[in-house]
Amino acid sequence: MFQKSDFAIFDDPTLAARMDKIRRIIDPKFEAFAEEAQPILQADGRQWVTHVAKHKMRKVHPPKNTWVAFAPNKRGYKMEPHFELGLFDDHLYLYLAIEENMKKEKTDGPRIALALDRLADAVSALPADFVLSTDHMVNNQHAKDEYQAIVKRFGKVKAAEVLIGRQIKKDAPLLNERANELPAFLLATLKELLPLYERLAETDG
Numbered sequence: 001m002f003q004k005s006d007f008a009i010f011d012d013p014t015l016a017a018r019m020d021k022i023r024r025i026i027d028p029k030f031e032a033f034a035e036e037a038q039p040i041l042q043a044d045g046r047q048w049v050t051h052v053a054k055h056k057m058r059k060v061h062p063p064k065n066t067w068v069a070f071a072p073n074k075r076g077y078k079m080e081p082h083f084e085l086g087l088f089d090d091h092l093y094l095y096l097a098i099e100e101n102m103k104k105e106k107t108d109g110p111r112i113a114l115a116l117d118r119l120a121d122a123v124s125a126l127p128a129d130f131v132l133s134t135d136h137m138v139n140n141q142h143a144k145d146e147y148q149a150i151v152k153r154f155g156k157v158k159a160a161e162v163l164i165g166r167q168i169k170k171d172a173p174l175l176n177e178r179a180n181e182l183p184a185f186l187l188a189t190l191k192e193l194l195p196l197y198e199r200l201a202e203t204d205g
Contacts, residue, residue, distance in 0.1 A: 001182045002029055002092055007170045010064075010089035018062035019055060026087065027052050030068035033085060036183060037070060037190055041083075044198070046072035053086075064088065065137070069097070078102075081200040083190060084163075088139045092175065094186055095165035096193040097136055098200070100158060113155030115200055116162055122196055123147045123164060130192075133163035141167055165193060 006029070009021040034050040041048040051069045067086025071077035077084075078101035085094045102112055123130075123144060132142040132150055142150060147164075154160040166189050168174050174182045 001032070001179060002087070002175060003179050004170050004175045007087065007089055010087075013062065015058060015060060015062045019058075022055075022063070022066050026066055027068075030085065033183070033186065034068060034070070036187060037083075040187060040190060040194075041070055044194075048072050049074050049077075051077050064139070067136070081197055083193065083197070084136060085186065086136075090139070090170055092168045092170070093133075093163075093165060094189050094193075095133065095136070095163040096197055096200075098154070098162045099136060100161055110155050113151055116151045116154065117148065119196055119199060120148055120151075122199070126164075126192060129166060130164065131167055133161075133165075133167075135159070135161050136163060164196065165189060 006025060009018060009025060012018045012021060030052050031050070038048060038050065048070050049072065051071065053063075053067050053069070055063045055066070065086050065088045067084050069077040069082050069084045071080055071082035073080060078099050080102065081096065081098050083095070084097045086092070098112065098116065124147070126144065130144060132144060132147060133140050134142065134150055134153070150160075150162055154162050168182075168185075174185055
């Protein structure tokens, strides 16, 4: 599973070399996690699909993060609520992700924001180490008590996103001396986020 040494891939400044390391070192770990996550996800009767980021649009600049996403859709994942496990240069993250691609129509933003607003109590009840982010492509972190402000912004700003989950810093014990506990911790996080996903999926349908 993931460990602190994996973050060294971001030390390479070139696109070709960083992508080579992502494919050789990181992507197999994403696939290994997917094998454990899929039975949990498919318990709801949906056919969940694993989408490992390929970064095909990049021609010059190497990616600042990389990830694997899970959604019950073969064509993609960004157009609906999904789960995303990924790395930035200083942390590993697992989120329930609601990205800007869900707002294809002018009315979708407010509708989805309303569904997210109804999750406020459930988000507040998550364990204290859960955090928020506002962009899956930007390394940031927000406290849970900012949730309603972030959801309000999501409904008004085209590029805004709502990400709910955990970040694990690369110096944390779970990526070092307690790395053997990391898979169970990530799967537990996934299970804690699943009820929120189910409520959003019902609304999205």
